[in-house]
Amino acid sequence: MKRLALLTLPLLLAACGTVIPDTGRNVTVSANASTITLASDGSSANSTTYTFTNPAGAKPTSITSATVSWGTGADQSVTVAIPAINLPAGLTCTAAATDPSAACNYNEAGTSFGPRSLSRSIKDADLFAKVLVANPSVTSLPITVQFNNTANALNFTFTSRASGSAGGGTAPVEQAPAPVLQVVGTGPFSSNMSVNVSGNFDSLSQMDRMILQIVDKNGVVDNTSYSTTQAQATFSVDTTKLANGNATLQVIAYTKSGLRGVSSPTTITVKNVLNPVLAVAAPSNGATVSSPTVPARVTLTKSGDTAFTFNPATVSLSLMDYRGQLIQQKTATCTPSTDAATYTCDTSFDIAGLPADTYTLRATAQVVVDGANSTPQTLTTESRFTSNTVSVNPPAATISFPTAVTLTGGTRIPARIDSGSGFFATVSDDKGIQYVEARLVGPYAEGSVETDGTRQCQASGSILPGESEINVLVLNVAGAANLPYDPQDVFIPKLDVDGSTYVPDSKPGQRYDMRVTTADTEGNRNIQCVPVRVERNLARPTYAVSKDTTPSKPNTTPGELTFTSGTWYLDNVPANSRVAAVFYANGKQVGTSFISKTNGGQLSVSQTFSDPGTYSVKWLIEDMNPTLTASTGVVTSQDGGYINVSRNPK
The missing domain is CATH 2.60.40 (Immunoglobulin-like)
Structure with missing residues (x-):
């Protein structure tokens, strides 16, 4: 049994069998050489052996790159990828005695803490080639190598020499890239097509970019839609933007030094089945119409070179209000262009009797597209426009409290109010409510109580002779900014007839009118009158x-x-x-x-x-x-x- 007192966090992690990259940089590294020499062409027959040691109890870690530096400037270092060196955890066991890379299970007998080391040889030409590019002729240049996940850097002295002799020689020459491309799948292609590209850049090159160039059958060149700064990439090409037929693809690769390489051309066949485009040309989407007659024009246009059959050549047009309710519907006959690539369909709608509002014009057509099935396809499009013709429709108002009472036998009597009475009405308009006000006006003779609020204002007649005219504003409520046709409830719990403008009690045989005015945002008004008596000390039920x-x-x-x-x-x-x-x-x-x-x-x-x-x-x-x-x-x-x-x- 293991002694728990010896357990550490790294060891527990190792015992759990979970491989976690070591970010603590506990690994140390050493090399069997301290000088590096490359020929002027970048070649070297030498390799340097590096020994990586993971300390006792440390987690497993992986060495995958080395950063070589020959100064402190931003352009005086380079990171080089190397084949992964996977160091096991800092445990020793029987298996590790014969296999330095073997992983040990802490729970097995014979396992204990201990450092683990692995040695790898790396060709000098692979690790230091870019040092030579930056320093083509140098002697005893101090350089450092820092492997990832290691605690220490290694110091070397770097020297370049002539290739094949003790003197002269030239630096290695950077070669132009040799890009290639591969189209995924076999044609003909439609919709999106995948294209794999690779730059095949020289080891001495710094990549700038790669571009996929496409030339369609009409000679239209596209060399801007698809580009990358990765040495390998996959492009998803939208073939619907290309004419049907053969297209030529080439990948062009550029280096930072200005070298350019072009792949061999690859020819593919594009064959897209595209529906024609149905569009409302007038009124355009978002347009404002001020005339009572709205000209409507719809076009049906061929997409690419996909032919279609349009028979009968008619379009169904629906005019709808803001709620989506159908107002008018028409069928327009369409006229083809000379080449039958475009059909134009014209009609008009009379909106003189409609309020100023937002409307939707929806167009529907049926076509048979070549290359698709023979069943007609339904195409739909729409346009929203605003009519600013002036509405003459007054707002609607229903006054629920107070209201006249009809007695048995048909006689109608006024409502009876005081400061403990309230007011309730529901108002609406096709544009919007501006305000609702109520006034007590009079006095009038108590008779002539109508069933219609508008007629009541006329039937009340004139102020009774010898009486002082009363005209008191008892409520004024602003519109609630509701949507058109959306009703607004106006409720006032108390009618102040005892305020600064006092309303006297109604005398026997007399009454007032509560004159309610509802105005919309265009100035149209609805005026109704409700006959009332003002009586203080009313006999109320005991609610x-x-x-x-x-x-x-x-x-x-x-x-x-x-x-x-x-x-x-x-x-x-x-x-x-x-x-x-x-x-x-x-x-x-x-x-x-x-x-x-x-x-x-x-x-x-x-x-x-x-x-x-x-x-x-x-x-x-x-x-x-x-x-x-x-x-x-x-x-x-x-x-x-x-x-x-x-x-x-x-």
């Missing part, structure tokens, strides 16, 4: 509110919300009432629930909680009892209470 949560007690689970939902209740609501529940989250209105006619029972609404915050509900009620009672027509705003939701710490 009761309550709420509960799910779960009933706060959830204490770490990371979870204390409550997941809440329910708000409204009791003592007379039958035939109209009720709206307006939901809030952190003070922001987030939704509405509307009940058009109650049955006298309890009302409830629920809200799900997805985030921490304060959630609440405000109720708005109008007693619409067709049998006249003390509270018929009374509008009441009732706070339903709030629920605080938090998230438990994790």
Whole structure:
């Protein structure tokens, strides 16, 4: 059994059998020579033996390169790759006695700590050739060699001499590269094609770049799309950019010294089956159209030299609004060019009755492409454009609170309000809402209560003789910048009739109009009137509110919300009432629930909680009892209470 006290981290790693490159540079190296001599042509019959020693307990490591330096400048060193020398871990065993490279298992008997050494001979010409290129005629030049993952550098003295004699001689001559290429697969080729290239650079050369040059059957030369700074590379060539037919490929290699080598030409055959291109030429994508008639032009153009059949030569055109809803559809007949390479299809759309908006023109055609199957292929394209024709459509507005009440027998009476009453309306527009305002104007005679808000403004007539005119702004709300046609709910919980501009109580036989104006961003307006009476000390039902949560007690689970939902209740609501529940989250209105006619029972609404915050509900009620009672027509705003939701710490 091994003594645990002797275990070290390197030894434990070795015992686990995991080979991890040694980045600690524990390995030492020595050489059997201290002078290096090369002939002026770079040749030498000599080799130097290097001994690498991994200390006891060290991890396995690999020696794969050597950096030779003859100065401190950036251009006075070179790193040379060498065949890998794999040093075993710093353990000795029976196998290592006969095989210096054998790996030892620490758990086997006879294994102990011990240094391990390997010796390798490296030809001087292989390791020091580039020293000679930089120093073609030198005597006793000090140089150092640092192998990767070793702790020490080796010092040598380098000398060059004449080749074959004691004097004269010339430095070795750098040869031009001899690049080659190989096309993967056999033709004809379509889509992407793989081409392997190799520069075959001279050992004395420094590579600059390689370029793959392609000349298609039309003589079009491409020598910019495919280049590399690697001595070997693989290019993925997009043959769809080449004309169908024979193309010639050559690789051109360049050295830093300016030498150039060109491979033998390789001929391949390109045969792509390309669909013709369907495009909307007018209106172009992103265009703005100001005329009520939109000219539409679609083109179908041959791709490369792939022929196609277009019969019948027609294109289906669909005009859609911003939602993708179909507005108009037409079929355009197409006219071919002289060579039948391009078809042009023209028609137009009348958009005079449409609002200014963004529209999509979608074109669809069916073609049979030569080389593909005989089944017609469907081609589709589209273009989005904007119409800036002025809309004359007013915004839409539905006023839910207050509203007139229809009694049994058909008589209509005004709503009854005070400072405890609220307002609710839903507005929308094809462009956008600019503002919503409401004014109390009057007084008018109590009769003439219409069922249509626009006619109500006309039916109210003139201010009663002898009365002071009232025209008080009670609300002004900006548009919410919603998308076109997206409705906006406008809710005001309290109508201030007791403020700085006081609205007197309605006298017997008199009433006011709540005149609601909704304006869109183009200045179009929708004006409606709701007949109301201002009556302080109104007789209201005794509404009761309550709420509960799910779960009933706060959830204490770490990371979870204390409550997941809440329910708000409204009791003592007379039958035939109209009720709206307006939901809030952190003070922001987030939704509405509307009940058009109650049955006298309890009302409830629920809200799900997805985030921490304060959630609440405000109720708005109008007693619409067709049998006249003390509270018929009374509008009441009732706070339903709030629920605080938090998230438990994790």
